[in-house]
Amino acid sequence: xxxxxxxKEPEEILEDxxxxxxxxxxxxxxxxxSEPEKSELDLANERxxxxxxxxxxxxxxxxxxxxxxxxERQTLQRYRSQDLAKKILPSLxxxxxxxxxxxxxxxxxxxxxxxxxxxxxxxxEEGVTEVSIETFDPNYHMAVQTVPTDDxxxxxxxxxxxxxxxxxxxxxxxxxxxxxxx
Amino acid sequence: xxxxxxxKEPEEILEDxxxxxxxxxxxxxxxxxSEPEKSELDLANERxxxxxxxxxxxxxxxxxxxxxxxxERQTLQRYRSQDLAKKILPSLxxxxxxxxxxxxxxxxxxxxxxxxxxxxxxxxEEGVTEVSIETFDPNYHMAVQTVPTDDxxxxxxxxxxxxxxxxxxxxxxxxxxxxxxx
Numbered sequence: 001x002x003x004x005x006x007x008k009e010p011e012e013i014l015e016d017x018x019x020x021x022x023x024x025x026x027x028x029x030x031x032x033x034s035e036p037e038k039s040e041l042d043l044a045n046e047r048x049x050x051x052x053x054x055x056x057x058x059x060x061x062x063x064x065x066x067x068x069x070x071x072e073r074q075t076l077q078r079y080r081s082q083d084l085a086k087k088i089l090p091s092l093x094x095x096x097x098x099x100x101x102x103x104x105x106x107x108x109x110x111x112x113x114x115x116x117x118x119x120x121x122x123x124x125e126e127g128v129t130e131v132s133i134e135t136f137d138p139n140y141h142m143a144v145q146t147v148p149t150d151d152x153x154x155x156x157x158x159x160x161x162x163x164x165x166x167x168x169x170x171x172x173x174x175x176x177x178x179x180x181x182x
Numbered sequence: 183x184x185x186x187x188x189x190k191e192p193e194e195i196l197e198d199x200x201x202x203x204x205x206x207x208x209x210x211x212x213x214x215x216s217e218p219e220k221s222e223l224d225l226a227n228e229r230x231x232x233x234x235x236x237x238x239x240x241x242x243x244x245x246x247x248x249x250x251x252x253x254e255r256q257t258l259q260r261y262r263s264q265d266l267a268k269k270i271l272p273s274l275x276x277x278x279x280x281x282x283x284x285x286x287x288x289x290x291x292x293x294x295x296x297x298x299x300x301x302x303x304x305x306x307e308e309g310v311t312e313v314s315i316e317t318f319d320p321n322y323h324m325a326v327q328t329v330p331t332d333d334x335x336x337x338x339x340x341x342x343x344x345x346x347x348x349x350x351x352x353x354x355x356x357x358x359x360x361x362x363x364x
Contacts, residue, residue, distance in 0.1 A: 044226035051233035058240035062247060069251035073258065080262035087304035088270065091297050098293030108290050111280030115273050115297065122269030 079168060081126040086173050089166055092119055123166075131165030131176045133158050140165055142175040146182035153181045261350060263308040268355050271348055274301055305348075313347030313358045315340050322347055324357040328364035335363045 095116045099109065123129075131140045136156045144162060149155050158178045165176030277298045281291065305311075313322045318338045329341050340360045347358030 041223045041226055044223055044230055048226055048230035048233055051230055051237050055233050055237040055240055058237055058244060062240060062244045065244060065247055065251070069247070069254075072251075072255065076255065076258045076262065080258065081266040084263040084266050084270075084304060084308045087307060088266075088301065091300040091304065094293065094297045094300060098290065098297065101289055101293065103287075104290060105285075107283055108280065108286060111276065111283065112294070115276045115280065118273040118276060119270065122266060122273065125269060126266045 078127075079171060081123075081128065082168050082171065082173070085123055085126065085128045085166070085168055088119065088123065089174060092116070093163065095119070127169045128166055128173065131167055131172070133161055133165075133176055133178065136178070136180055140167070140172060140175055141178045141180075143180045143182075144177050145179040147179055149181040155180075155182055157181050260309075261353060263305075263310065264350050264353065264355065267305055267308065267310045267348070267350055270301065270305065271356060274298070275345065277301070309351045310348055310355065313349055313354070315343055315347075315358055315360065318360070318362055322349070322354060322357055323360045323362075325362045325364075326359050327361040329361055331363040337362075337364055339363050 095112060099112050099116065104112070133141070136143070136158050141158065142165075147159050153159065157180065159181050160179040161176055162179065163177040166173040277294060281294050281298065286294070315323070318325070318340050323340065326344060331337050335341065339362065341363050342361040343358055344361065345359040348355040
C-alpha cells in the first residue's frame, strides 16, 4: 500500500508540471490534444484504484469471515456436549436416589455404583464437573431454603446441598439447590 | 484431512496473489523512460484488469469460505453429541446387567429402570438409537460367534445379540455384537 502511494506521488507532481508548461507555451491548443489522453489514463488509474480498494476490502473481509468461523468452531467444539450432558443429569439424580434406598444387596449397590462412576467419568472427560459449594455464589447456587445463622455459620454460607449443580467448563448447566444460613 | 487441505487453499492463493501484486508494482516502474504516455495508460489498464480479476477471485473465494464454514457448522451440530454418547454406552450396558441380577426388590428394579429410561431418552433426543438387528449387516454388526444354520434360519441371519449397537443419526457409534447362523 505505502509503496503504491509513494509511486503515485511523483506522477501527480509531473502532471501538475506538464499543465503549467503547456499553459505557458500555447493556451489555445492545450485542451484538445492533451485532455482526451489524460482523462483516459485518469480513468484507467481510477479504475485500477477502485478495484484495488475493492480487492483489499474483500481480502480483509475474507480474513474476518475465516477468523469468525474459527472462533465459532472452537466454541461449538468446547460446548458440544452441553445438550446431552444436561439431559443426563436427571439420570445421575435417580442413581443417587436409588443408592440411598435402605437394604440394597452388595451386588445391586456395586452395580449402581459402577453405573454412577462410569456416567460421572464420561461427563468429566467432556468437561462436565460438579459446581463447587465452598462459598455461596448466586451465579452457581440457588438458595431454596434458609436456616438461622449461629456462631460457627455466618450468613450466606451453605448449610446443605439438596441437589448437585453441574457446569460444562465455565458454563453453568444447572445451579446447585442449596440451603443457606441467613 | 481433506477438509483441512481445502481450508488451506485460500491462504495459498493469497500468497500467490501477493507475489503478483509486487510483480506488477515492479513492472510499473520499469518502462517509463521508453514509451511514457502509451505504456502508462497500458499499464494502468493492466493494473485495473489485474485488480479486477483479483477482486473477483477474492469475492468468489469469500463465498466458498462462507459455504464451507456453514457446512462444517452443520456437521459439527449434527454430530456434536458423538463423544459423550459413546462414553455413556458402557453405563447403559452396566444398567442392563444390573437389571438382569436375580432377586431385585421392586423398589430397586423401578429405580434402575427409571435411570435406564431417562438415559435412553436423553440419547434418543440427541439422535442416538439402537442399531437395527433385523438383517445381518457387516457395517452395523460384528459377528463374534456362529451357530449352524437350520431350516428356519438361513446363513447370515442373526441368532442372538450379545451387546447392543448404537448409531448417532447415520453414523455408527459402536457395532452390535451378534451371533450369526452360518
